Amino acid sequence: xxxxxxxxxxxxxxxxxxxxxxxxxxxxxxxxxxxxxxxxxxxxxxxxxxxxxxxxxxxxxxxxxxxxxxxxxxxxxxxxxxxxxxxxxxxxxxxxxxxxxxxxxxxxxxxxxxxxxxxxxxxxxxxxxxxxxxxxxxxxxxxxxxxxxxxxxxxxxxxxxxxxxxxxxxxxxxxxxxxxxxxxxxxxxxxxxxxxxxxxxxxxxxxxxxxxxxxxxxxxxxxxxxxxxxxxxxxxxxxxxxxxxxxxxxxxxxxxxx
Amino acid sequence: xxxxxxxxxxxxxxxxxxxxxxxxxxxxxxxxxxxxxxxxxxxxxxxxxxxxxxxxxxxxxxxxxxxxxxxxxxxxxxxxxxxxxxxxxxxxxxxxxxxxxxxxxxxxxxxxxxxxxxxxxxxxxxxxxxxxxxxxxxxxxxxxxxxxxxxxxxxxxxxxxxxxxxxxxxxxxxxxxxxxxxxxxxxxxxxxxxxxxxxxxxxxxxxxxxxxxxxxxxxxxxxxxxxxxxxxxxxxxxxxxxxxxxxxxxxxxxxxxx
Numbered sequence: 001x002x003x004x005x006x007x008x009x010x011x012x013x014x015x016x017x018x019x020x021x022x023x024x025x026x027x028x029x030x031x032x033x034x035x036x037x038x039x040x041x042x043x044x045x046x047x048x049x050x051x052x053x054x055x056x057x058x059x060x061x062x063x064x065x066x067x068x069x070x071x072x073x074x075x076x077x078x079x080x081x082x083x084x085x086x087x088x089x090x091x092x093x094x095x096x097x098x099x100x101x102x103x104x105x106x107x108x109x110x111x112x113x114x115x116x117x118x119x120x121x122x123x124x125x126x127x128x129x130x131x132x133x134x135x136x137x138x139x140x141x142x143x144x145x146x147x148x149x150x151x152x153x154x155x156x157x158x159x160x161x162x163x164x165x166x167x168x169x170x171x172x173x174x175x176x177x178x179x180x181x182x183x184x185x186x187x188x189x190x191x192x193x194x195x196x197x198x199x200x201x202x203x204x205x206x207x208x209x210x211x212x213x214x215x216x217x218x219x220x221x222x223x224x225x226x227x228x229x230x231x232x233x234x235x236x237x238x239x240x241x242x243x244x245x246x247x248x249x250x251x252x253x254x255x256x257x258x
Numbered sequence: 259x260x261x262x263x264x265x266x267x268x269x270x271x272x273x274x275x276x277x278x279x280x281x282x283x284x285x286x287x288x289x290x291x292x293x294x295x296x297x298x299x300x301x302x303x304x305x306x307x308x309x310x311x312x313x314x315x316x317x318x319x320x321x322x323x324x325x326x327x328x329x330x331x332x333x334x335x336x337x338x339x340x341x342x343x344x345x346x347x348x349x350x351x352x353x354x355x356x357x358x359x360x361x362x363x364x365x366x367x368x369x370x371x372x373x374x375x376x377x378x379x380x381x382x383x384x385x386x387x388x389x390x391x392x393x394x395x396x397x398x399x400x401x402x403x404x405x406x407x408x409x410x411x412x413x414x415x416x417x418x419x420x421x422x423x424x425x426x427x428x429x430x431x432x433x434x435x436x437x438x439x440x441x442x443x444x445x446x447x448x449x450x451x452x453x454x455x456x457x458x459x460x461x462x463x464x465x466x467x468x469x470x471x472x473x474x475x476x477x478x479x480x481x482x483x484x485x486x487x488x489x490x491x492x493x494x495x496x497x498x499x500x501x502x503x504x505x506x507x508x509x510x511x512x513x514x515x516x
Contacts, residue, residue, distance in 0.1 A: 045333075046303030046366050053456070053464035075303075075367075079467065083451045105379060107499055108304050109333075121363060121448050153514060164504055180516025183508055185500040190379050193341045198311070206311040209337065231516060236508060238501035241365055242443040246422055246494035250441055256411060258438025258489060 004030030004155055007090035007119070009077045011041045011098065011111025014059060014069040018097035018140060022129065023062050025144035026094065026151045033090070034067035035081040037074060037111075042100075044111040046118070047073045056080050074115035082122060092155055093119030096129035097143050099136070103169045103223040103233055104187035104215070113167055117239055120165035125154050127165070132227060133172040142175040146232050150181075167235040171227050182231040187222035189215045262288030262413055265348035265377070267335045269299045269356065269369025272317060272327040276355035276398060280387065281320050283402035284352065284409045291348070292325035293339040295332060295369075300358075302369040304376070305331045314338050332373035340380060350413055351377030354387035355401050357394070361427045361481040361491055362445040362473070371425055375497055378423035383412050385423070390485060391430040400433040404490050408439075425493040429485050440489040445480035447473045 006026055010019045014036040023032055038055075055071040068085060070077050074095065082089060098112040107113045116128035127150055131143045150168060154160065167186075171178060196208040215224050223233035251257065264284055268277045272294040281290055296313075313329040326343060328335050332353065340347060356370040365371045374386035385408055389401045408426060412418065425444075429436060454466040473482050481491035509515065 040309065043306040043308045044303070045305045045372065047305040048301040048303070048367055048467060050301045050467055051298065053466055054453075055462075055464055076467065079451045080453065080465065083453050084455075084465070105497070108375070108379070108497055109306055114303065117366070121366070149514065153512060157511065159511070161504055161507060165501070167499075181514050183505060183515045185502070185505070186498055188498070193337045195312075195338065195341050197342075204313075206313055207338065207342070208311055209306060209308055209334065234508075234515070235499075236501040236504035237499045238504065239363070239366055239499070240444055240446070241425075241493075241495045241497070241499075243423070243494040243496035244443070246419055246496065247441060247443070249419060250492075250494060253415065253417070254411060256407065256439055257441045257492070 005086060005090040006030045006032045007081050007093045008032055008034045009036050009074055009095050009115045011044060011074045011115065013037050013040045014061065016099065017136060018099050021140035021144050022094060022097045022147055023065055025147045029151055029155060032065050033086060034062060034065060035077045035085060036069060037077060038069040038071055041073055041111045043109050044073045045109050046075055046114040049073055049076050056084060074111040075118045078115050078118040089122060089124050092151065093124050093126040094151060097140055097147060098130035099138060100130065100134040101132045101169055102128060102130040102167060103227055104189040107167055107186065116165055120163040121239055123163045125160055125164045127151065127154060128167050130169045131172060132169060142173060142178055143170040145175055146170050165237045167237045169223060169227055169233045171230055173230060177230065178232060179230040182226040182233055184223040184226050184233045184235050185221055186235050187215060187224035188217040189213065189224060262349040263344060264288045264290045265339050265351045266290055266292045267294050267332055267353050267373045269302060269332045269373065271295050271298045272319065274357065275394060276357050279398035279402050280352060280355045280405055281323060283405045287409055287413060290323050291344060292320060292323060293335045293343060294327060295335060296327040296329055299331055299369045301367050302331045303367050304333055304372040307331055307334050314342060332369040333376045336373050336376040347380060347382050350409065351382050351384040352409060355398055355405060356388035357396060358388065358392040359390045359427055360386060360388040360425060361485055362447040365425055365444065374423055378421040379497055381421045383418055383422045385409065385412060386425050388427045389430060390427060400431060400436055401428040403433055404428050423495045425495045427481060427485055427491045429488055431488060435488060436490060437488040440484040440491055442481040442484050442491045442493050443479055444493050445473060445482035446475040447471065447482060
């Protein structure tokens, strides 16, 4: 059996510690190729670059690992990797390890998960990893063990549905305090915005987006519950945004459809 | 009953004809407030601005209509509108009318639909409108009639589920050739990337993202089918990305869960 190709990307940029820890964690499982943004791209969601041209350069940053940096978004990186570097689909795409949580509604804003989702749209099994610790100097050791275990499991599942995609969040705990791995649904939650309004030196107003996370879900089967209780959360994820429940409601209540 | 507040945004920018046509189409249904990006933001997906401060200025561009432009993404515009302009949730949020299709997988990349989704996350009924004609000089007259009809219908549905969200695409046809309105599911499809590789004057490589749309779905209940057959497509949409089918598969096949 030929060596597996493992594409790795992230949204914190090519120099983020979390990316290096992910490369180290899984490099024994196959041939790792890194294609990541040349600068931080947090909060980019599923953005693609269409108004300006993209750059792509090889970089010598991980010993013995082919690595490239791009001026584009995380999603651009996945597209470039497939079309311009690998010239084929990798066997798996890993994104992260993100510095900070991507559970519940955060998945929608997350460049980390959007990169993984882009690979899944291409039919590539894919996992996004996020550690619930924003700090540069965060301890990634438990996250590395979880990343290894889930990557190995996914690579070794022969009958995996095409384009399987997992959103994995790891609590900021040492491995011995992590209680286990829970398979979960995405918790219903939102951000309550609070814009920080300031004045620039010319007296013109400007705003920084801030806010606080608000869970709207009391379920014990959610990623938020799992993380609050010391478990790693794994949310199987897809990109069919059809709301079949609302579809049924409208079919019953609206008479405008043909 | 007090006048309804209709928030309008888009991703083509405050000066796009499609935005003006949407304002004109629905302004008789309530008090319209426009908050839109100051420049085109197509393909921004659900990006938010966190690395640079946001600007927000009133603009006199639509007669008798409060309008603002922001340096942010479409999603930022919705957040700013609620927190800094309206100081309350609007009764409905409309996004568009987009110059170009946002059916099937395009919803994932679409700033138009991400703005509408952001409103839905806030519990606001919301519709994204897209016309299947990219041209600046496109004929929006049928799209305007469809936008009026669906907005009126949504505003008049008292028992509408909270945060209902619709992805509406309108074929590039005169009204008399449109066969009707179909409620649909999102077609399974993807883009086959083809990067256009060029050299800049210094001899350095750069890339433009191009590609062609590929439908992977033969269903007659999809948005792609509806549009190809002369119907307006309406896809009820949500932001719970949990893949319950994959969840069941993994529960049955993986023994790593606690």
